[in-house]
Amino acid sequence: MAASASSLLAAAASSSYAAISPRLPRGAPAAASIPSPSRHSCSSLRASPARRHQSRFVASAAPTMQPPAESKVSTVVDVDLGDRSYPIYIGAGLLDEPDLLQRHVHGKRVLVVTNTTVAPLYLEKVTWALTHNNPNVSVESVILPDGEKYKDMDTLMKVFDKAIETRLDRRCTFVALGGGVIGDMCGFAAAAFLRGVNFIQIPTTLMAQVDSSVGGKTGINHPLGKNLIGAFYQPQCVLIDTDTLNTLPDRELASGIAEVVKYGLIRDAPFFEWQEKNMSELLAREPSALAYAIKRSCENKAEVVAQDEKESGLRATLNLGHTFGHAIETGTGYGAWLHGEAVAAGTVMATDMSHRLGWIDESIKKRVVDILERAKLPITPPESMTVEKFKSIMAVDKKVADGLLRLILLKGPLGSCVFTGEYDRKALDETLHAFCNN
Amino acid sequence: MAASASSLLAAAASSSYAAISPRLPRGAPAAASIPSPSRHSCSSLRASPARRHQSRFVASAAPTMQPPAESKVSTVVDVDLGDRSYPIYIGAGLLDEPDLLQRHVHGKRVLVVTNTTVAPLYLEKVTWALTHNNPNVSVESVILPDGEKYKDMDTLMKVFDKAIETRLDRRCTFVALGGGVIGDMCGFAAAAFLRGVNFIQIPTTLMAQVDSSVGGKTGINHPLGKNLIGAFYQPQCVLIDTDTLNTLPDRELASGIAEVVKYGLIRDAPFFEWQEKNMSELLAREPSALAYAIKRSCENKAEVVAQDEKESGLRATLNLGHTFGHAIETGTGYGAWLHGEAVAAGTVMATDMSHRLGWIDESIKKRVVDILERAKLPITPPESMTVEKFKSIMAVDKKVADGLLRLILLKGPLGSCVFTGEYDRKALDETLHAFCNN
Numbered sequence: 001m002a003a004s005a006s007s008l009l010a011a012a013a014s015s016s017y018a019a020i021s022p023r024l025p026r027g028a029p030a031a032a033s034i035p036s037p038s039r040h041s042c043s044s045l046r047a048s049p050a051r052r053h054q055s056r057f058v059a060s061a062a063p064t065m066q067p068p069a070e071s072k073v074s075t076v077v078d079v080d081l082g083d084r085s086y087p088i089y090i091g092a093g094l095l096d097e098p099d100l101l102q103r104h105v106h107g108k109r110v111l112v113v114t115n116t117t118v119a120p121l122y123l124e125k126v127t128w129a130l131t132h133n134n135p136n137v138s139v140e141s142v143i144l145p146d147g148e149k150y151k152d153m154d155t156l157m158k159v160f161d162k163a164i165e166t167r168l169d170r171r172c173t174f175v176a177l178g179g180g181v182i183g184d185m186c187g188f189a190a191a192a193f194l195r196g197v198n199f200i201q202i203p204t205t206l207m208a209q210v211d212s213s214v215g216g217k218t219g220i221n222h223p224l225g226k227n228l229i230g231a232f233y234q235p236q237c238v239l240i241d242t243d244t245l246n247t248l249p250d251r252e253l254a255s256g257i258a259e260v261v262k263y264g265l266i267r268d269a270p271f272f273e274w275q276e277k278n279m280s281e282l283l284a285r286e287p288s289a290l291a292y293a294i295k296r297s298c299e300n301k302a303e304v305v306a307q308d309e310k311e312s313g314l315r316a317t318l319n320l321g322h323t324f325g326h327a328i329e330t331g332t333g334y335g336a337w338l339h340g341e342a343v344a345a346g347t348v349m350a351t352d353m354s355h356r357l358g359w360i361d362e363s364i365k366k367r368v369v370d371i372l373e374r375a376k377l378p379i380t381p382p383e384s385m386t387v388e389k390f391k392s393i394m395a396v397d398k399k400v401a402d403g404l405l406r407l408i409l410l411k412g413p414l415g416s417c418v419f420t421g422e423y424d425r426k427a428l429d430e431t432l433h434a435f436c437n438n
Numbered sequence: 439m440a441a442s443a444s445s446l447l448a449a450a451a452s453s454s455y456a457a458i459s460p461r462l463p464r465g466a467p468a469a470a471s472i473p474s475p476s477r478h479s480c481s482s483l484r485a486s487p488a489r490r491h492q493s494r495f496v497a498s499a500a501p502t503m504q505p506p507a508e509s510k511v512s513t514v515v516d517v518d519l520g521d522r523s524y525p526i527y528i529g530a531g532l533l534d535e536p537d538l539l540q541r542h543v544h545g546k547r548v549l550v551v552t553n554t555t556v557a558p559l560y561l562e563k564v565t566w567a568l569t570h571n572n573p574n575v576s577v578e579s580v581i582l583p584d585g586e587k588y589k590d591m592d593t594l595m596k597v598f599d600k601a602i603e604t605r606l607d608r609r610c611t612f613v614a615l616g617g618g619v620i621g622d623m624c625g626f627a628a629a630a631f632l633r634g635v636n637f638i639q640i641p642t643t644l645m646a647q648v649d650s651s652v653g654g655k656t657g658i659n660h661p662l663g664k665n666l667i668g669a670f671y672q673p674q675c676v677l678i679d680t681d682t683l684n685t686l687p688d689r690e691l692a693s694g695i696a697e698v699v700k701y702g703l704i705r706d707a708p709f710f711e712w713q714e715k716n717m718s719e720l721l722a723r724e725p726s727a728l729a730y731a732i733k734r735s736c737e738n739k740a741e742v743v744a745q746d747e748k749e750s751g752l753r754a755t756l757n758l759g760h761t762f763g764h765a766i767e768t769g770t771g772y773g774a775w776l777h778g779e780a781v782a783a784g785t786v787m788a789t790d791m792s793h794r795l796g797w798i799d800e801s802i803k804k805r806v807v808d809i810l811e812r813a814k815l816p817i818t819p820p821e822s823m824t825v826e827k828f829k830s831i832m833a834v835d836k837k838v839a840d841g842l843l844r845l846i847l848l849k850g851p852l853g854s855c856v857f858t859g860e861y862d863r864k865a866l867d868e869t870l871h872a873f874c875n876n
Contacts, residue, residue, distance in 0.1 A: 092553075108840050150501045157591060164662045194836045195657060197747070217634060224602045229667065230633045310634070398632045400607040402546050419822040 029201045062358030074291060077298040079214065079304040084234040085119075090297050092287065094241040095125050095202070098132040101142050104236040105130065107171030108196040110139045113159055113186035114177040115146040118204055121247050126177050140166045144182070148334040153182045153229070159189040172235070173198045179205035179252070180339060181211035184230070187218030196333060201235045204244040206256025206290075207340055208261075210297035210364035213238045215305040219405060225396040226326040232310055242291055250260055250283075250376075255284060255340025257375045259322075260293050262347065263300040265368065266317045267410070276367070279374045316399060316419040320408040321347030321404075327393040328381050336380070344377035353431040354410040357423055364414055381436055387432045439817065453772050484501075489866045498699050512729060515736040517652065518744040522672040526652060526736050532679040533563050533640070536570040542674040543568065544636040545609030548668060549601055551624035552615040553584040563629025563739030564640060571745045576858040582620070586772040588661045589619045589668070590602045596611045596658025597627040611636045611674070617643035617690070618650035628761055642682040645778055648701075648735035651676045654742040659772055664764040670748055678736075680729055688721075688814075695720060695813045696759075698731050701738040702786065703806065704755045706845070707853030709734050714805070720753075740794070754837060754857040758846040759785030765831040766819050775820070782815035789848055789868040795861055797849040805852075818821035818873055825870045 009132040074091040094100055099317060110130050114123055119141070127139045134359075142162040144155050163172075176186035183201050190199035203213035219230020244254070264272025274292075275282070281289035301318065324346030328337055351368045354360045372379050379388075399406045399419075406421040407428075506719075512529040518850070532538055550569055554560055557579070565577045580600040582593050612635060614624035621639050630636035641651035657668015683691070698720075702710025712730075713720070718725035739756065746752040762784030766775055789806045792798045807817050819828075837844045844859040845866075 025473060064796065147484050153591060153595060160660060160667055162658050164666055164834055167834050167838070168837060171839045184679075188630075192626075192667045192669060194666060195655065219630075219635065228602055228632060229598055229628060229630045239622055306505055396602055396605050399609060400605070401609050402607065 040217055042313070053074055075295045077295065079234070081216075081234060081304045081309055084216075084309075086235055086237050087105040088238040088240065088302070089238045090209075090242065090291065090294055090298065091292075092242045094239055094384075095122070095129050095243070098134065100131045100203075101126075101129045101200070101239060102134055102137075104198075105137060105198055105278040106175045106236070107169070107173060108136050108138065109168055109172040110137060110175055111159075111163055111166075111172060112141040112177050113169055114140060114141065114184060114188065115143065115144045117146040117184055118178040118182070119143045122177060122202075122204060122244060126175065129338055130175070143186070144223070146178075146181075146285070147180055148221070148339065149330065151154070151185055151334065152223075153220060154359050156185055156189060156220055158311045159185065160193060163189070163193050166438070168193070168197075169195050170197060172199060174212045175202060176213070176235075177202045177204065178208070179203065180208045183208050183213045183222060184218050184227070187216070187233050187235065188220060188230050191218055191231035196233070199233075199235050201238040203238065203240060205248055205252050206294070207252070207338075208256075209240045209245075209294050210256055211301065213240075214298055214301045216309065216314075217317075220258055223376075224330070225393065226334070228396070228398065237248060238298075240294060241288065241435060242294065245285060245290060251338060251341075253283070254375050254377050257293075258340035258344040258347065258372070260297050260379055261318050261368075261371055262318070263297050265347070265351075265414065266320050266417040267408060267415055268296070268300055269413070270298070272367075272414060273370075274370055277324050279371060282374065284350075294332075311420060312380070317408050317417050319399065320410075320417060321345075321350050323394055323397050323399060323405070323407055324349040324381070324390070327390050328385055328395065330393050331389045332382055332387050337378075341378050344372045344375070345379060345381045348372065348379045349381070349407065351410055352434065353407070356427040356430055357409065359409060359411040359418075362412060367414075383437065385436055387429075387436045390432055390436060439532075448839055449500070460579055478592065501673055512735045515733065516738050517672070517740040518656075519672060519747055521783070522654075522747075523724050524675050526675060526676040526678065526740070528678045528680065528733055528736065530649075530680045530725065530729075532677055533560070533567050533681070536567045536572065539567045539638070539640075540572055540575075540678060541563075541573060542636075542638055543611045544674070545607070545611060546574050546576065547604075547606055547610040548575060548613055549597075549604075549610060550577060550613045550615050551577040551582065551597055551627065553582045553620055554617040554621065554622070555582045555584040560615060560640075560682065566612065569611070578606070581842055582623070584616075584619075586619055586659070586767065586777065589623055589772065590661075591658060594623055594627060597623065598631060601627070601631050606631070606635075608632050608635060611638060613638045613640060614651070614673075615640045615647070616640065617641065618646045619794065621646050622652045622656050622665070623658060625671050626658060626668050629656055629669035632773060634671070637671075637673050638801070639676040641676065641678060643686055643734070644683060644699060644774075646694075647678045647683075647691070647732050648678075648694055649680075649697040649739065652739045653753075653756075654734055654747065659768075662768070663831065664768055664772070666834070666836065675735075680725065680732065683723065683728060689776060689779075691723070691817050692813050693776040695731075696778035696782040696810070696815055697798060698735050699806075699809055699813070700756070700758050700781070701735050702757050702853065703785070703789075703848060704855040705742070705853055706738055707851070709738070709810075710805075711775065712854060717809060719815065735758060749856060752845070755846050755855050757837065758848075758855060759783075759788050760817070761837060761843070761845055762787045762828070763831055763837050764827050767824055768831050769823050769827045770820055775816075779816050781808045782813070782817045783817060785868055786810060786817045787873055788846065789821070790872065791845070791861075791865050792848040794865040794868055795847065797847060802848065821875065824835055825867075825874045826874055828870050828874060 077088040079086050080259055112126060123141060131137055132141050142159055161335040166212055174186050174190040178184040190197050201213040202225060203209045216232050216234035218233050219227045222228040243316060278289050304315055304318055321343045325342035351365050355365045369379050394405055404421040406418050408417055411418045458704040517524050550564060561579060569576050571577055580597055612628040613623050614621040621641055625637060628635050639651040641647045654670050654672040656671050657665045660666040702713055716727050720731060741754055742756055759781045763780035766780040784808055789803050793803045810817050832843055842859040846855055846857050849856045
């Protein structure tokens with residue numbers, strides 16, 4: 001095992017992308033005999049930054065050494081939306097399966113939208129997956145700057161510029177390769193380019209894999225508010241290669257866990273209890289724990305979206321903690337806090353308010369704070385967020401209707417929530433004053 | 439009658455908008471006894487610019503003098519799109535009927551999107567119609583610069599800015615008040631604001647009334663091509679007050695006629711024959727002729743859109759002449775030619791090509807040139823449009839599929855066309871060389 005690992009690392013050293021390149025000979029007898037590192041040993045490598053870098057090569061290279069005949073799809077979650085239904089594929093090494101991706105490509109031309117962080121890691125691999133044994137397809141790419149602060153109209157225009165300059169037509173496919181920002185922007189670009197072209201989501205962060213890539217919400221931010229400009233637009237498929245999490249920074253991993261916790265709180269008490277038992281495994285990136293968390297999150301999201309695609313009501317419950325969270329993101333300047341970090345603090349605030357209203361027991365409030373703290377997520381907003389700042393930003397939230405701010409609040413036993421504008425304003429005030437300076 | 443007209447003009451002189459203001463007392467006995475000027479005498483006033491200005495006041499003021507009890511809706515054309523179905527109201531003086539407009543407003547807040555030309559003419563009137571006996575509704579407006587060259591992302595952002603700064607929420611309604619550019623931009627803004635809010639079309643040009651306001655195509659231009667960014671998004675209703683044509687410049691009227699001619703050519707031979715007989719009446723703005731042309735155009739468009747909302751095939755036929763026409767608009771700089779002017783020249787080119795392919799008789803080609811010439815529309819592209827310029831711009835047309843340019847061409851008897859990529863490229867080359875410099 002030690003010898004195998006060192007030979008993999010030697011290959012990696014000779015070419016910066018060699019180890020993750022799927023162009024290595026696949027399924028050759030010598031290679032096939034090398035046992036792949038167990039998922040758990042991979043994850044345990046993440047203790048220090050130096051070892052994390054090492055583990056990336058091992059984990060990414062390993063799947064190419066496995067026999068290719070056997071499909072690596074471990075789970076398919078279907079999003080049932082009539083003629084806009086699509087599958088979510090979840091598994092390790094899915095980007096090593098060209099067939100899976102290619103079956104969802106429409107037309108002969110693909111535009112991969114990605115960013116400066118993800119492109120060096122996965123663009124070559126995705127391009128290979130799109131074109132392997134598929135000479136008719138050509139791939140263009142546009143590499144955007146990384147970060148929530150670039151989720152704006154100017155950056156979006158770069159996608160349109162590229163699509164138009166390279167003369168893509170209606171039969172092309174856009175591929176979102178990256179986290180939530182890339183997925184939201186690529187999806188909106190696909191919705192608006194020529195009034196709509198096909199697109200595929202390849203989420204590479206936990207946040208995107210458990211939440212933003214599923215359900216068709218796309219859009220960009222406005223300086224005055226988050227996600228205020230966009231479209232409901234469904235992808236052809238979502239392809240979640242869990243191996244991509246091997247390159248994810250710890251802070252980004254925790255950010256995604258905030259959304260995982262959300263599903264438990266709003267509708268899935270057993271899932272919340274499972275998280276309480278398995279948080280250490282999740283933080284240690286134990287593959288089976290991550291795979292289960294992703295699968296169960298996608299199942300929850302798919303069920304909600306299938307019932308309420310355009311957010312008439314039920315779907316809004318997926319925004320637990322997000323009204324407070326979006327205010328933090330907008331108020332601190334997009335990107336200062338990661339989305340999940342802001343959502344975590346927002347979830348604690350929504351839980352506090354639910355408790356003040358007498359809608360949940362103190363024990364639930366305590367469990368929410370505990371689980372988020374264990375995930376190393378913030379449980380209070382940043383000091384710069386005053387009461388007034390919260391109020392003025394929340395006034396432009398998409399969930400305001402006829403001037404009334406509606407919120408998702410916990411109510412009843414664990415796993416139950418409401419989406420309502422009918423609550424005592426005093427409780428909101430008290431929560432804001434408890435968490436913020438005036 | 440002479441006394442009535444002069445007293446109206448005196449009222450107009452005392453306040454620049456008094457005569458078109460619907461806030462004048464309505465249905466008062468003295469006023470109700472004044473016979474409204476006949477439509478024909480109105481239209482005949484348009485012979486000189488000086489008289490056209492005069493006729494505007496007379497025509498616009500007249501409806502406010504009629505008894506309000508009787509509805510002025512002369513025609514309703516339904517666009518049948520399942521749960522996205524909506525009515526097109528066509529009639530003189532419809533903006534004097536608050537009920538008609540108000541029944542399609544959702545929520546308590548309205549954003550009227552209009553331009554610097556239309557706002558002084560109709561914004562006050564529309565605001566009145568939205569708020570008359572309706573104190574719960576408040577109206578915001580955003581006045582954009584006028585012209586195709588402003589149909590871009592920067593101008594679109596002004597709509598979002600206004601909507602967000604004034605804290606509009608999901609239950610608001612956007613109202614497009616203007617021609618095709620305003621309708622396309624307001625519609626796209628409504629599609630994207632908070633991922634979709636309600637909107638209403640109030641088209642004030644013939645072009646918008648017979649074509650662009652109906653069917654849900656919305657969008658903006660890119661420097662490299664027309665309407666490349668947008669959405670299919672249907673309005674709550676289209677309200678066509680034919681009185682607004684009284685303020686339309688002759689050149690804009692002719693531009694709209696190009697689209698009227700199109701319906702005859704692609705699918706409605708009797709309508710084309712009617713136009714051949716009634717072109718003088720249309721150009722003289724004879725109200726019954728205009729009303730019929732608008733109604734029959736909307737019926738044709740509604741039938742096509744109901745069968746093929748997202749332009750899988752049939753709907754593309756509404757773009758006869760538009761591939762050539764869009765190239766002219768893009769190539770000469772948006773706004774140098776009006777849309778219908780470019781479409782007219784494009785229609786002649788498409789007809790010429792159809793004839794070269796042997797798909798139509800020479801007599802049809804001659805009738806197309808004749809009718810467009812009678813409408814004082816251009817029948818050749820501008821000199822600056824070289825063969826190469828046409829080819830390079832047409833290569834990014836939305837109807838290109840997998841690299842193949844598909845065109846709408848006439849084929850068979852009058853009123854028949856095809857949408858196809860299967861034609862002899864030589865015919866396209868010959869047409870381009872016949873109409874353009876190298």
